[in-house]
Amino acid sequence: MEFVSQSISKMSRRKSNPWWKIELGIEFQKEVIVKIRSIVKSYEINTPINDNDTEFLLKVLRHHHRFDQKIGVGMKHLEVRINPSWNGPTNGLWIVRTDGTENDISWTTALQPDGKPTPKEEASSAARDEISSQIHDFHDTGDCSICEICHKNMTRGDGLHVDHIKPFQDLFLEFLKSLEMTYHDITTEDLGVESQFLDRELALKWYDFHLKHSTLRLVHNKCNLGRKK
Numbered sequence: 001m002e003f004v005s006q007s008i009s010k011m012s013r014r015k016s017n018p019w020w021k022i023e024l025g026i027e028f029q030k031e032v033i034v035k036i037r038s039i040v041k042s043y044e045i046n047t048p049i050n051d052n053d054t055e056f057l058l059k060v061l062r063h064h065h066r067f068d069q070k071i072g073v074g075m076k077h078l079e080v081r082i083n084p085s086w087n088g089p090t091n092g093l094w095i096v097r098t099d100g101t102e103n104d105i106s107w108t109t110a111l112q113p114d115g116k117p118t119p120k121e122e123a124s125s126a127a128r129d130e131i132s133s134q135i136h137d138f139h140d141t142g143d144c145s146i147c148e149i150c151h152k153n154m155t156r157g158d159g160l161h162v163d164h165i166k167p168f169q170d171l172f173l174e175f176l177k178s179l180e181m182t183y184h185d186i187t188t189e190d191l192g193v194e195s196q197f198l199d200r201e202l203a204l205k206w207y208d209f210h211l212k213h214s215t216l217r218l219v220h221n222k223c224n225l226g227r228k229k
Helices: 029-041 051-061 067-071 119-130 132-141 168-178 200-213 221-226
Strands: 075-083 090-097 102-105 160-164 188-190 195-197 216-220
Touching (some): 051 075, 067 102, 119 188, 132 216, 160 221, 195 200, 216 221
Antiparallel strands (some): 090 102
């Protein structure tokens, strides 16, 4: 199945536009989320999504602010793949193009106002990707004897998360303030499943700042996800 890239009109900036009521015939966004999660869960990893599910998903994905860029020369099919994450893998949607190239596309982003993240979300996501090697290194070498949240024993086979004792967002904001910058000053580059700062000198400064000022610990994944940030 091929799909030719089509342009989409932009929605009003950061105002929620319930387009799903007309385009999908679904009253509430949460129902759209439940249906997409059900579709993603129903497929084996790296298996093409059937035409009916693809038709529904594309109605959502067309609202992604980088949809045309993601589609590129045209789409051969969609499939579910495992996306790497600094605190464990997640299942995501990938576009396989007609020329054999491929790219991930976020359906959660497509559901946001304007089909895009806020400047804070976009900058913070790239900032996390910029220091992912530090997170992975700590995950492999950090002390995993006791979870400091529940105070129970841990092993590396428990599905541990790397947690910032000072919340990541606070640390990143301190970095921006030290340079008299805001989230709006960060320009990012889409690399597919990850993103990065377009300004590579700024990226290096952030990498060094995080290395110097962050304090990391290994904790149970459920404890980390349940902790107030």
